Amino acid sequence: MSADAPPVTKDDRLVRRSLPRRLAGRPELGAIVGAIAVFVFFSVVADSFLQWSSFSTVLYAASTIGIMATPVALLMIGGEFDLSTGVMVTSSALISSMFSYQMTANVWAGIGVSLLATLAIGFFNGFLLVRTGLPSFIITLGTFLILQGCNLGFTKLISETVSTKTIADMEGFPEAHKVFASHLTIGDVDLQVTVLWWLGLVALATWILLRTRAGNWIFAVGGAKEAARAVGVPVNRTKIGLYMGVAFAAWISGQHLLFNYDVVQSGEGVGNEFLYIIAAVIGGCLLTGGYGSAIGAAVGAFIFGMANKGIVYAQWSADWFKFFLGAMLLLATMLNWWVRKRAEAAK
Amino acid sequence: MTTTDTATRTPLIELREVSKSYGNVKALQGVSLEVHAGEITCVLGDNGAGKSTLIKIVAGLHQHDAGSLTIEGEEARLGSPREALDRGIATVYQDLAVVPLMPVWRNFFLGSEPRKGRGPFKRLDVETMRRTTRAALLRMGIDLRDVDQPIGTLSGGERQCVAIARAVHFGAKVLILDEPTAALGVKQSGVVLKYVAAARDAGLGVVLITHNPHHAHLVGDRFVLLKRGTMAGSHLKSEIALDELTRQMAGGSELEQLSHELARPTEPVEKDAAGEV
Numbered sequence: 001m002s003a004d005a006p007p008v009t010k011d012d013r014l015v016r017r018s019l020p021r022r023l024a025g026r027p028e029l030g031a032i033v034g035a036i037a038v039f040v041f042f043s044v045v046a047d048s049f050l051q052w053s054s055f056s057t058v059l060y061a062a063s064t065i066g067i068m069a070t071p072v073a074l075l076m077i078g079g080e081f082d083l084s085t086g087v088m089v090t091s092s093a094l095i096s097s098m099f100s101y102q103m104t105a106n107v108w109a110g111i112g113v114s115l116l117a118t119l120a121i122g123f124f125n126g127f128l129l130v131r132t133g134l135p136s137f138i139i140t141l142g143t144f145l146i147l148q149g150c151n152l153g154f155t156k157l158i159s160e161t162v163s164t165k166t167i168a169d170m171e172g173f174p175e176a177h178k179v180f181a182s183h184l185t186i187g188d189v190d191l192q193v194t195v196l197w198w199l200g201l202v203a204l205a206t207w208i209l210l211r212t213r214a215g216n217w218i219f220a221v222g223g224a225k226e227a228a229r230a231v232g233v234p235v236n237r238t239k240i241g242l243y244m245g246v247a248f249a250a251w252i253s254g255q256h257l258l259f260n261y262d263v264v265q266s267g268e269g270v271g272n273e274f275l276y277i278i279a280a281v282i283g284g285c286l287l288t289g290g291y292g293s294a295i296g297a298a299v300g301a302f303i304f305g306m307a308n309k310g311i312v313y314a315q316w317s318a319d320w321f322k323f324f325l326g327a328m329l330l331l332a333t334m335l336n337w338w339v340r341k342r343a344e345a346a347k
Numbered sequence: 348m349t350t351t352d353t354a355t356r357t358p359l360i361e362l363r364e365v366s367k368s369y370g371n372v373k374a375l376q377g378v379s380l381e382v383h384a385g386e387i388t389c390v391l392g393d394n395g396a397g398k399s400t401l402i403k404i405v406a407g408l409h410q411h412d413a414g415s416l417t418i419e420g421e422e423a424r425l426g427s428p429r430e431a432l433d434r435g436i437a438t439v440y441q442d443l444a445v446v447p448l449m450p451v452w453r454n455f456f457l458g459s460e461p462r463k464g465r466g467p468f469k470r471l472d473v474e475t476m477r478r479t480t481r482a483a484l485l486r487m488g489i490d491l492r493d494v495d496q497p498i499g500t501l502s503g504g505e506r507q508c509v510a511i512a513r514a515v516h517f518g519a520k521v522l523i524l525d526e527p528t529a530a531l532g533v534k535q536s537g538v539v540l541k542y543v544a545a546a547r548d549a550g551l552g553v554v555l556i557t558h559n560p561h562h563a564h565l566v567g568d569r570f571v572l573l574k575r576g577t578m579a580g581s582h583l584k585s586e587i588a589l590d591e592l593t594r595q596m597a598g599g600s601e602l603e604q605l606s607h608e609l610a611r612p613t614e615p616v617e618k619d620a621a622g623e624v
Contacts, residue, residue, distance in 0.1 A: 223446040232458035
């Protein structure tokens with residue numbers, strides 16, 4: 001920039017960037033390239049991978065991760081972590097199930113109580129974070145262990161086993177099952193309702209990120225917290241909101257877990273928090289915050305779904321899945337890093 | 348500018364005998380300063396002199412322990428940066444003026460985003476934001492290629508200028524600039540100082556924090572010198588020449604001591620250690 005440049009009427013320095021170049025500036029690019037690679041790979045090695053039924057299985061696997069990966073991506077763009085997400089899903093399911101069973105209430109009462117309780121857990125995470133200023137890694141590691149303990153402890157205390165009693169015969173169960181765990185058939189494709197929840201959440205999250213004030217604040221608190229605070233962004237409210245968003249998705253996932261099987265194993269969910277984070281990172285979220293997208297996280301979840309089921313269709317041992325996931329994570333992160341360097345250099 | 352002229356007007360901001368301690372550390376003691384519309388008040392001081400503490404009080408990040416802060420003649424105590432902004436006090440920090448990864452237009456409106464639509468469909472007015480950003484920057488004489496580029500790709504001087512243009516656009520009455528030229532080269536510093544002057548000409552009261560007396564004397568109308576948390580001097584431009592300002596800023600007698608210590612044993616000292624002018 002030159003200060004004594006004459007007033008410019010039409011900006012001719014602004015060269016219209018080519019389409020590939022503009023795409024390279026998007027956070028999702030690495031994930032999309034990765035998704036195509038994984039898709040082609042399994043199409044070649046697994047014959048049954050290209051069938052419609054396989055596609056719906058893959059979509060279902062992707063949706064179970066994607067529902068959580070979406071708000072986790074927003075949280076990471078906002079510069080924070082949540083390690084308690086995996087067990088929070090189980091907690092949400094357990095609360096719903098045990099409340100309905102113990103109170104012999106309509107399952108919808110349990111669902112409502114579970115929503116409030118799960119949101120409260122999210123609020124607790126966020127509140128503790130902004131109040132103490134401790135790293136979110138430590139705080140949510142704490143809530144992770146606390147929730148894990150509560151899940152096992154309370155379930156054994158109340159049901160005297162490690163799983164809850166079935167609530168399949170209770171009032172409101174069929175309707176709740178329809179909302180959280182039913183199938184729909186569209187053409188040849190058999191769709192789990194979770195896929196709709198997932199796509200809805202991705203659309204909502206994308207809209208929030210790119211077109212609302214809250215989205216502007218999320219990028220800002222993750223990118224430069226103090227600068228954001230100095231220009232009047234409510235940093236604390238934004239962070240607490242992000243944690244409650246994660247809790248909301250944990251509630252949806254939890255209800256699916258419950259109504260899909262009608263009982264809940266109290267030890268479930270441990271380790272899933274990493275899958276959500278991996279999906280977000282493959283989707284282009286920076287670990288340091290301030291950069292990423294919800295669509296990228298959705299693509300990341302889709303890669304997860306393809307890898308998870310592709311290995312089965314290829315008739316390999318499922319033991320190799322984690323290996324595959326780790327390699328995928330490294331490759332995608334390196335690709336993202338490389339693409340971003342190129343995009344910045346091309347400016 | 349004469350003293351009688353300014354004495355009759357109510358200053359936009361007036362600090363009188365303001366003190367601030369952090370625990371047992373007295374960061375600021377009995378500092379007074381005035382900020383008038385259309386004038387630049389320079390706060391000069393070495394590292395640790397209390398410059399940052401002073402601006403943090405005016406910017407609403409910290410509260411003073413003693414003394415008074417009046418805004419347009421009204422006693423005030425600012426509880427948050429938001430409150431300061433609402434009273435028309437905008438602060439541009441050297442290192443945290445902007446969010447580097449966000450596009451220029453998002454940065455420009457950050458914290459004060461215009462919206463359209465109603466209820467749950469209230470959304471950012473992206474077109475207006477883009478257009479206004481370009482126009483507001485042009486009005487300050489900043490001609491940017493692309494308001495969609497991440498602001499981190501701009502140079503340090505350009506980033507300061509965008510932040511200044513933002514404050515002017517949002518109708519700030521007082522603009523506080525924290526070391527805007529500290530990390531910049533000679534040419535970039537000149538550019539930033541031009542925008543500082545442009546903000547002054549737009550009728551804002553400007554507080555310029557710096558440790559460079561040359562930059563301060565170029566644009567300043569009043570000078571407040573801080574030293575170890577206390578006020579070492581307060582002057583109008585008419586009362587003080589650059590040489591004297593430089594000498595006071597550099598520590599006066601301490602500097603003579605230093606030049607004595609640094610002198611070669613045989614040859615006489617050729618230059619003042621404060622540098623050429």
